[in-house]
């Protein structure tokens with residue numbers, strides 16, 4: 001099956017209670033960033049997780065707020081992302097939001113780790129950006 005038709009790595013469940021396909025979920029933003037930015041902070045957070053899974057540094061950097069954006073991004077060789085759980089999405093005001101999530105990853109050494117964060121997002125000129133995070 002084409003990768004675009006497989007369940008999106010972010011695990012989002014659609015209206016029919018079935019996992020959304022990549023092309024109907026984060027793929028809309030990852031592959032059409034210029035014309036279709038993620039419409040809310042949770043969608044952006046999910047699409048950034050999917051970008052980690054697909055090692056899309058271009059998307060991760062483009063959706064990082066310029067004030068915090070690293071110059072380059074390296075992916076851990078052999079690491080495998082195992083799943084995402086969005087625990088909370090809180091709109092603080094029109095242009096600020098917080099998303100709390102947990103992501104599981106298995107490193108090249110085979111050890112599983114669980115990463116939990118509260119990420120901050122800001123909207124500027126109609127686009128949401130990831131700013132930074134506190135450990136959850």
Ligand SMILES: [Zn+2]
Pocket residue numbers: 008009010011012022025026027046047050
């Ligand atoms: Zn997705």
